[in-house]
Amino acid sequence: MAFKRVWVDHVFRGGSLVFWELRSDVDLPRPYTFTAEWGHATNGTWTPVSTEPVVDGYFAVDPEGRLVAKRLDTYYRVKLVAADSTTAYSNPVRADGGLPARDWLIARELVRKEYLYLMKGSNGERGCLLKRRIWGPVCPSCTDNDTAAVAAPRCTTCWGTGITGGYHAPVEFWLAATPRNQKVAIDTSRGTVGDTVVRGRGVAYPYPLTGDLWVSADRDRRWRIGGVNEAAAVRGVPIAVEMELALLPASSLLYDLPLEDCGDEGSSQTHTPSCAPVTATPYADADDAVVAAADDPPSTAVVDFDW
Amino acid sequence: MATEPQAIQPPVSSLCTTGLDPYLITGLLLQELREHFLHGARIEHSRLQGLRWVPSVADPNTSDVERTTILLEPVYTWDPRHTQARPAVLVRRDAVKLENNRWMGNNMAQPQFGAGDGSETHIMPITGGHTLLCIATAAGIVETLAMEVARLFYRSGLVFTRKFPFNSFMVTQVSEVQRIEESDEHFAVAVQLQYAYTDQWTIVQQNPLMKGVNLNG
Numbered sequence: 102m103a104f105k106r107v108w109v110d111h112v113f114r115g116g117s118l119v120f121w122e123l124r125s126d127v128d129l130p131r132p133y134t135f136t137a138e139w140g141h142a143t144n145g146t147w148t149p150v151s152t153e154p155v156v157d158g159y160f161a162v163d164p165e166g167r168l169v170a171k172r173l174d175t176y177y178r179v180k181l182v183a184a185d186s187t188t189a190y191s192n193p194v195r196a197d198g199g200l201p202a203r204d205w206l207i208a209r210e211l212v213r214k215e216y217l218y219l220m221k222g223s224n225g226e227r228g229c230l231l232k233r234r235i236w237g238p239v240c241p242s243c244t245d246n247d248t249a250a251v252a253a254p255r256c257t258t259c260w261g262t263g264i265t266g267g268y269h270a271p272v273e274f275w276l277a278a279t280p281r282n283q284k285v286a287i288d289t290s291r292g293t294v295g296d297t298v299v300r301g302r303g304v305a306y307p308y309p310l311t312g313d314l315w316v317s318a319d320r321d322r323r324w325r326i327g328g329v330n331e332a333a334a335v336r337g338v339p340i341a342v343e344m345e346l347a348l349l350p351a352s353s354l355l356y357d358l359p360l361e362d363c364g365d366e367g368s369s370q371t372h373t374p375s376c377a378p379v380t381a382t383p384y385a386d387a388d389d390a391v392v393a394a395a396d397d398p399p400s401t402a403v404v405d406f407d408w
Numbered sequence: 409m410a411t412e413p414q415a416i417q418p419p420v421s422s423l424c425t426t427g428l429d430p431y432l433i434t435g436l437l438l439q440e441l442r443e444h445f446l447h448g449a450r451i452e453h454s455r456l457q458g459l460r461w462v463p464s465v466a467d468p469n470t471s472d473v474e475r476t477t478i479l480l481e482p483v484y485t486w487d488p489r490h491t492q493a494r495p496a497v498l499v500r501r502d503a504v505k506l507e508n509n510r511w512m513g514n515n516m517a518q519p520q521f522g523a524g525d526g527s528e529t530h531i532m533p534i535t536g537g538h539t540l541l542c543i544a545t546a547a548g549i550v551e552t553l554a555m556e557v558a559r560l561f562y563r564s565g566l567v568f569t570r571k572f573p574f575n576s577f578m579v580t581q582v583s584e585v586q587r588i589e590e591s592d593e594h595f596a597v598a599v600q601l602q603y604a605y606t607d608q609w610t611i612v613q614q615n616p617l618m619k620g621v622n623l624n625g
Contacts, residue, residue: 244548248548251545251548252552253456253458253548254458254494254545285491290541290596291541292484293485293486293487295491350492352479352491
């Protein structure tokens with residue numbers, strides 16, 4: 102419970118500022134050493150933005166421009182090491198920019214209500230979000246030597262993405278989806294098709310992007326995320342998103358993608374999709390930063406709203 | 409020592425009784441595709457080795473949905489179990505053109521007289537084509553798959569014309585890669601086949617000429 106808030110003033114060409122704020126009741130032996138880390142997913146690989154940690158400071162500078170396209174998929178988190186080696190990590194935050202304290206409180210309340218609607222209402226459905234890898238080692242099994250494009254079907258090394266591993270580990274993601282149609286028809290160019298597409302709404306954290314997967318936890322239905330629209334935002338910082346989801350056909354190789362490694366609420370079943378506990382939100386840090394041993398950093402933090 | 413010339417005769421085919429028709433050609437192409445993907449030995453590109461068409465135990469003319477990893481079906485086959493199974497090669501008949509000889513009239517092309525009994529033999533040249541729609545989850549895969557399919561048919565085109573009563577059988581085009589909107593992002597390439605064959609029939613005079621003309625009037 103060390104961090105109250107982390108926010109990022111993002112600069113495309115490099116020089117992004119990562120700010121943090123500790124809870125007032127943190128009383129660990131000083132000095133505090135902070136290291137800002139960045140990654141492409143909330144539960145992916147984390148890399149320090151600088152080799153020089155910040156001692157007893159409140160911000161760090163990321164000198165690198167991390168984005169090379171329009172997709173804002175850069176996340177930051179802050180690592181705190183106290184004098185007695187106690188280590189704490191902040192929740193990962195997306196590089197969406199900072200909010201003034203009042204707006205931040207409003208945003209946090211909106212997120213709380215979104216979760217209330219999803220988790221306590223009858224529309225929400227628990228599932229897992231799998232962020233598609235967009236960088237990393239090129240798959241040695243299925244990619245073409247000359248073009249590096251995926252050229253072989255049914256590859257279980259990259260799951261069709263061309264990047265080894267295919268997808269980041271799943272994280273829990275609640276979604277309220279519209280009812281689905283079940284029409285199956287013959288298309289003159291595609292054979293028997295059943296283009297089941299629904300729209301879903303969820304909290305914009307982690308931020309789902311086109312190409313990611315969402316897996317219904319109770320039904321193992323796997324959906325490809327299409328277009329994503331921001332449904333609610335506070336001063337440009339997204340709070341909730343609406344997205345198109347297209348049901349993958351049963352023959353899709355992605356139904357073979359194992360999900361048993363994501364630590365589902367103690368479940369030992371391997372055939373049932375499972376995922377990490379409720380993902381943190383950038384606006385809930387006040388209650389839920391996780392303190393852990395240095396050799397056991399959390400992949401995601403737990404939101405524990407007081408409903 | 410010289411080798412005796414080999415006499416190549418068109419093999420007797422079950423098609424002899426019925427002749428070719430477009431729907432029958434759909435089945436012919438489908439069988440060839442299924443035979444190709446039945447055994448790994450016939451698959452040329454190493455990246456496609458994992459693709460298998462497995463016949464159903466109960467009915468060898470249908471696919472085993474559980475074990476088949478490439479959908480090979482006519483495009484109009486209705487089977488929800490196959491919904492959007494990919495990769496796929498779907499067989500679709502294109503337009504067939506009856507090459508009527510307009511100068512001879514009555515849709516009868518090139519009458520051939522010769523038997524001396526008043527009968528006339530006619531032929532109808534028919535040209536047409538099929539499209540093999542290759543669909544896969546990535547552009548690179550569908551490129552590989554489409555060329556595998558195209559090779560299969562352009563290399564066996566001559567065999568087809570000998571084995572079946574085609575006058576010509578050829579692969580004429582492998583289309584560009586097209587992106588299609590499906591549940592997942594898929595890509596398609598159309599392999600176009602064109603062929604020509606003739607339908608032939610004989611009209612035999614059954615009654616004397618002018619039998620129906622009343623001369624008593």
